[in-house]
Amino acid sequence: MEPVLLAALSVLFFFSFWNGFTDAANAIATVVATRVLTPIKAVALSAAGNFVGMFFFPTAVAVTMGEGIIRSSLVTAEILIAALIGGLAWDVLTWWFGLPTSESHVLVGSMIGVGVAAAGTDAINVSTILSKVVIPMVTSPTIAFIFAFFFTAAVMRLSLKSSPMKVNRYFSHIQLASSFFFSVTHGTNDAQKVMGLITAMFITYGYLSTFHVPLWVAFACHATISLGTLFGGWRIVHTMAHKITRLRPYQGACAETAAAVVLATTAVAGAPVSTTHAISGSIMGVGATRRFTAVRWGVAKSIVVAWxxxxxxxxxxxxxxxxxFMLAEIIVY
Known part of the structure; x- marks a missing residue:
């Protein structure tokens, strides 16, 4: 394998690790906020869920990322390295300030940037970006908000005659399952984005004749995102779990379930949506069942600005x- 391909793979796997480091922590924010699990145990649960995700969903998101954002013939090793260097520059800035961002949109934006730089606006698949990225970007947090709001309201109504202690104890067990479910859907959605780019690159260089993700690529992407989860993202956990709204176990379970349903649906549909969008929308939906002032809209506003x-x-x-890269003749067109 050519050295430039190995370099591109290294950068792509690092991005997958970085995704886990910064973004997968969102999967444990609610279970930490409700005190159902300690941060260490929650991180371990989330990392396991991220890896298990490779076994349960089709690779529709990988197809969208590999063939749907820019013209697939442009997906060379040099292009991917340029895209990820630019994307990581923005990513590091948002992580440094503890502000949630979307790795999904970083990748999409980065691919758009290099596509335009290399071949102009004709290289961009506008229709796919609108249908698979822009519309889901707007609708996914809204749907998560609505689903979480009504789901939580239903649970509250059904629990009126039960003591708060009994409800919390019952939902502490349920939240273990909902947190794992959310981590599974996050793992499959986010790992597939890198899987798609690697597969497209292999097609460009003739290592694959059709778009199908090699098993070792799927394994490596899920493994690196899981390792990233084990290493951190605590600033973003704090922002997501405590500064938006405070949660109880039943609220955490409702938020995670709502967000996981959104992610599972979009994974099947091939839409590379944001885990941060989904969990933020659902947490705010849960908080709004008490009263709209229970949601700290100032923090929510800053997150939306980052998005x-x-x-x-x-x-x-x-x-x-x-x-x-083009001026240095690293990329030649």
């Missing part, structure tokens, strides 16, 4: 990186 900026700024950084 809005992610695609254009990661595209900008990747565009600049790609142009520098």
């Amino acid at each position: 809005i900026l992610t695609i254009p700024l990661s595209a900008f950084f990747s565009y600049i990186t790609c142009r520098v």
Whole structure:
């Protein structure tokens, strides 16, 4: 295998690890906030769920990332390295300030940036981006909010005659399952984004003739995202779990279930949505069942601002990186 391919694989696997380090922690935010699990145990549960996700879902998200964002013939090792350098620049900034971002949108924005830099706007698959990225980006947190709101309201009504202690004890057990379910859906959704780019690159270089994800690629992507989860992301856990709204076990279970259903649905549909979007929307939906002032909308607003900026700024950084590579004749078109 050519050295440039090995370099691209290294960067892609690092991005998958970084995804776990910063983004997969969202999967444990609620179970930590409710005190059902300690952070260490919650991280271990989430890491296991991230890895198990490779066995349960089709590779529709991988197909979207590999063939649906930019013209597939452009997906070379050099292009991917430029895209990820630019995307990681934005990613590190948001992580440093403890602000949730979306690895999904970082990847999409980065691929758009290098596509435009290398071949102009004709390289961009606008229809796929609109149907698989933009529309789900808007609707997924909204649907998670609505689902979590009504799910929590139903649980509250059904639990009126039960003591709070009994309800919390019962839902402490349920939340273990809901947290694991959410981690599984997160693992399959986010690992597939890198899987898709690797597969597209192998097609470009003739290692594959059709788009199918090799088993070792799926294994490596899920393993690296799981390892990333084991190593951290505590700033974002704190933001997600404590600064948006405070939760009880039944609320945590409802939030995780709502977000997991959204992620599972979009994984089957091939939409690379944001785990952060889904869990943030569901946590706010849960908080709104008490009263709308229970949700700390100031923090929610800052998260939304970061989401809005992610695609254009990661595209900008990747565009600049790609142009520098082209000037240095690392990328030649």
